Amino acid sequence: MSRKIFVNVCSQDLRRSIDFYAALGFTLVEEFTNEQAACLVLTDSIYVMAVTEGFFGETVTNGISTTGTQVVLALELDSREEVDEVADRALAAGGEKAKDPMDEGFMYGRSVLDPDGHHWELMWMSTDAT
Structure with missing residues (x-):
């Protein structure tokens, strides 16, 4: 069975979040977007819901939580170049570098924080190796 996540x-600024995720290749789903939340799709099974703080x-x-990282979001990409x-x-x-790139030869990754401080691991x- 195929499942979606x-x-x-x-999000402290919904428009900023929409623009950020669109720059990463996510597509806004207008019918599931309003002034309180925006639905952005990356694949047929991966979605980000940017939701206003209220x-x-x-x-x-x-x-x-307003301090520290509660979760790390990891996204596998197709190549080192795509990472x-x-x-x-x-x-x-508008994202920020979270830490230095990681290169293990068989695995490569970079870490960024989105504009609201959510930690994303981009990896290949x-x-x-699998």
């Missing part, structure tokens, strides 16, 4: 991220707060029961391309687009779109791993 909807990653919900708290609306996000209504969906959680234990409050919104660099997406990371560079993320930085140009050789099919020979």
Whole structure:
């Protein structure tokens, strides 16, 4: 059975989040977007829901963390070059470098924080390594 994942991220500026994820190649889904949340699709099974802080707060029961990282979001890409391309687009779109690139030969990755501080690991791993 094929399943979809909807990653919900708290956004302090919804327009900024839409622009950031669009720069990474996500497509806005207008019919699931309003002034409180934006649905952005990367593949037929991966979606990001950028949700305003007020609306996000209504969906959680234990409050919104304002310090530290609660989750690391990892996205596998098709090549080392694509990792660099997406990371560079993320930085140009308002993201920040999270840490230095990681190169293990068979695996390569770069880390970025989106404009709201959500940690994304962009990675490629050789099919020979799996």
